[in-house]
Amino acid sequence: MTQANQEARRGFRLLGLAGRLAVAAVILCFIAGGVAIFHLRTAAEAEPAPAAPLPVHAQTIERQDSYLIQERFAGRLEPARQSSLSFERAGLLVEVMAEEGETVENNQLLAQLDIEPLLAQRDAITAQQAQIAADLDLARRTLRRQRDLYEQGHVSSQRLDEARLAAEALAARARALAADLRALDIDIDKSTLRAPFAGRLAARYLDEGAVVSPGAAVLHLLESSRPQARIGVTPEAARRIYAGTAFSLTADGQALEASLTATRADVAPETRSIELLFDLAERHDVPFGEVVELRLAREVHEAGFWLPLAALYESEKGLWSVFTLVEEDGETLVGREAVEVLHAEDGRAFVRGTLPTAAEVVVGNAERVVPGQRVRRAGPSDEAGVPTS
Numbered sequence: 001m002t003q004a005n006q007e008a009r010r011g012f013r014l015l016g017l018a019g020r021l022a023v024a025a026v027i028l029c030f031i032a033g034g035v036a037i038f039h040l041r042t043a044a045e046a047e048p049a050p051a052a053p054l055p056v057h058a059q060t061i062e063r064q065d066s067y068l069i070q071e072r073f074a075g076r077l078e079p080a081r082q083s084s085l086s087f088e089r090a091g092l093l094v095e096v097m098a099e100e101g102e103t104v105e106n107n108q109l110l111a112q113l114d115i116e117p118l119l120a121q122r123d124a125i126t127a128q129q130a131q132i133a134a135d136l137d138l139a140r141r142t143l144r145r146q147r148d149l150y151e152q153g154h155v156s157s158q159r160l161d162e163a164r165l166a167a168e169a170l171a172a173r174a175r176a177l178a179a180d181l182r183a184l185d186i187d188i189d190k191s192t193l194r195a196p197f198a199g200r201l202a203a204r205y206l207d208e209g210a211v212v213s214p215g216a217a218v219l220h221l222l223e224s225s226r227p228q229a230r231i232g233v234t235p236e237a238a239r240r241i242y243a244g245t246a247f248s249l250t251a252d253g254q255a256l257e258a259s260l261t262a263t264r265a266d267v268a269p270e271t272r273s274i275e276l277l278f279d280l281a282e283r284h285d286v287p288f289g290e291v292v293e294l295r296l297a298r299e300v301h302e303a304g305f306w307l308p309l310a311a312l313y314e315s316e317k318g319l320w321s322v323f324t325l326v327e328e329d330g331e332t333l334v335g336r337e338a339v340e341v342l343h344a345e346d347g348r349a350f351v352r353g354t355l356p357t358a359a360e361v362v363v364g365n366a367e368r369v370v371p372g373q374r375v376r377r378a379g380p381s382d383e384a385g386v387p388t389s
Helices: 003-044 116-152 157-189
Strands: 054-056 058-062 067-079 082-086 091-096 109-113 192-194 199-204 217-222 227-233 246-251 254-263 274-280 291-300 305-308 320-328 331-345 348-353 358-362 375-377
Touching (some): 067 274, 067 331, 091 217, 109 217, 227 246
Antiparallel strands (some): 091 109, 109 192, 254 274, 305 348
C-alpha cells in the first residue's frame, strides 16, 4: 500500500470521529437546555402554603384532692321468714288444701292426716272414764259407810283404810284417763297442718295417700309481706353504715327503698364479707332469690384528675399518656403527659401524673396527632375526633 492511500484512510477516520463528537455535543446541548427549562419553570411556580392546623376536641380538667367511687355489693332477695311445714306425728295424709303459689292466711288449714284411729282411741278412753267414774262413786259411798261404822266401833281401822285407799286409787285412775284423753286430743289437733304466718306457698312435697313420717316436709311457706335483702359487704364498708339508715337498692332493673335492720357480727369464711339485712318498704313483684345490688359511695383521699377514657392512650411500661394543648408563640401545639390510672367508671378515669394544676386534654384523635404538632380547637362544624364527653 502506498503512502498516499494510508494518508487518505487516516483522513477518513478523523472525519468520522469529528462527526461523532459533533452529534454528542448536540445531545448534551439538548439535555442542558431541558434541565435549564425545568429549573426555570420550578422557580416560576409559587411555593405551597403551609398545612392548616388539625381541628381537635379538647376538655379542660382541674386537679382534685380526692375522688368518690361507687362500690357495688351483690346479695339476694329473701323472705323475712320461711318454713318447711311438717307434721309432728306419723299418719296417712288424706287431704292437702293448698297448692304451690297460693297465698294463705295465718292459721289457715293446709293439710290433714287420717284421725279415725285417734277418734276410736278417744271413744275407748271415754268409755273407761265412765266406768271409772261409776267405780269411784261406789268407792266413795263405801268409804262414807265405813267411816260411820268405824265411829260407832263396828269396824276396824283396817277396813276404813282399805275403803279410803280404794277410793284414792280410783280417783288416780280417773286422772290418768283424763291425761290420756288430753294427749289424744293434742294428737288429733296435730293431725292438722296450719300456716304459722301469712304468706305464699313455694313448694308442695307430698300428695294425698302418702304415709307421712314425723318431721317430713309437706309444704314450704314463704312470708311474702316482709321481703328482706341479704347483702355481703367488706368489713370496712360495714363499719361506715348503721342500722336505720335508708338506702336505695337495685333488683331486676327496679329501685327498691330499704332500711338497714341488722348487721351480722361474724365474717363469712368463704367470701370474707359481713352480711347486712335490709327491710324493703315494697317488693315490686321482684321474685325471691333475685340478685339485689347495693351501691355505697366511698371517698378516696388521693390527688388527681377526672378525664374521659377517650383522652387516654397506652404508653410504655404499663403507663398511660394524654395529649394536651400548649400555647407557644401564638400557636396551639400538642404536648404529651404521662399518667397513672387510679380508678375508672362510667366512661371516665381518675388519674395522677405530670399534668399541671389545670390543663386542656385532647379527647380522641390519638392516632392523628403527635407531640409538637400544630392544631386548633374544633368548632361545632368540625368533624375531627371524638366529641367531648
